[in-house]
Amino acid sequence: MTEAPDAAIPVVGFRLWLLGGARTAPDLRSPAVAATWAPRTAMVAACPRGCARPPGWDCGCGLYATSVLDRLLVPAVGDGVLLGCVALWGRVVEADQGWRAEYAYPLALLVPRRRPLDRALEQYLSPGLARMRRARWLARGGRAEPPDEGTLAALGERYGVPVHVVAGLLPRIPDDDLAHRAAALRDEAARGLPHRRLGDGHARHRFTRAIEELVAAFEGWSDPEPPPLSA
Numbered sequence: 001m002t003e004a005p006d007a008a009i010p011v012v013g014f015r016l017w018l019l020g021g022a023r024t025a026p027d028l029r030s031p032a033v034a035a036t037w038a039p040r041t042a043m044v045a046a047c048p049r050g051c052a053r054p055p056g057w058d059c060g061c062g063l064y065a066t067s068v069l070d071r072l073l074v075p076a077v078g079d080g081v082l083l084g085c086v087a088l089w090g091r092v093v094e095a096d097q098g099w100r101a102e103y104a105y106p107l108a109l110l111v112p113r114r115r116p117l118d119r120a121l122e123q124y125l126s127p128g129l130a131r132m133r134r135a136r137w138l139a140r141g142g143r144a145e146p147p148d149e150g151t152l153a154a155l156g157e158r159y160g161v162p163v164h165v166v167a168g169l170l171p172r173i174p175d176d177d178l179a180h181r182a183a184a185l186r187d188e189a190a191r192g193l194p195h196r197r198l199g200d201g202h203a204r205h206r207f208t209r210a211i212e213e214l215v216a217a218f219e220g221w222s223d224p225e226p227p228p229l230s231a
């Protein structure tokens with residue numbers, strides 16, 4: 001493990017959130033611990049074991065993100081789970097295929113829109129796991145149901161980030177085109193952040209285009225052959 005110095009330009013990764021809160025005031029919750037990410041405020045890492053300044057070296061604390069979107073796709077299978085691009089800054093510690101950070105804030109949110117096929121396949125693969133996940137997400141304050149358009153609009157407005165619906169996650173994982181688009185989005189999200197903050201319209205346009213290209217890569221999956229559920 002190495003530690004990056006406190007950086008002016010944040011590290012950007014991908015992570016999951018649960019969609020919680022009321023329909024008119026939706027919020028983001030951590031899937032692994034009971035924690036709400038407040039809108040328009042940096043999320044600050046806390047340590048249940050008492051690290052003075054999380055993330056601690058020999059601890060698992062900190063705000064997590066991965067550099068590899070593929071890694072999140074299977075854990076994201078379930079209603080009310082969001083994928084997203086997240087900025088990390090302050091104290092940032094390298095972890096397995098990603099980072100643990102002191103501060104974080106979402107930059108863009110992707111909402112998997114599951115189809116009946118996804119649900120059928122999930123049930124076919126592991127109904128017990130699906131039930132356990134749902135129970136855990138409900139315990140964290142997640143709504144564990146598909147959000148409607150109004151909720152997603154309110155979410156984007158509250159957090160000040162773009163929210164895009166993407167086609168179902170199963171069953172084509174992994175996917176080279178998706179991985180390529182995800183890496184391009186991560187690069188643009190990080191490189192353009194200081195410029196977007198200054199109101200640079202070109203930088204905003206490049207970021208939007210990178211998100212749209214990733215969304216299109218999800219769409220490429222959207223009409224697979226039905227799996228042999230009765231086999």
Ligand SMILES: [Zn+2]
Nearest residue numbers: 047051059061
């Ligand atoms: Zn700790």
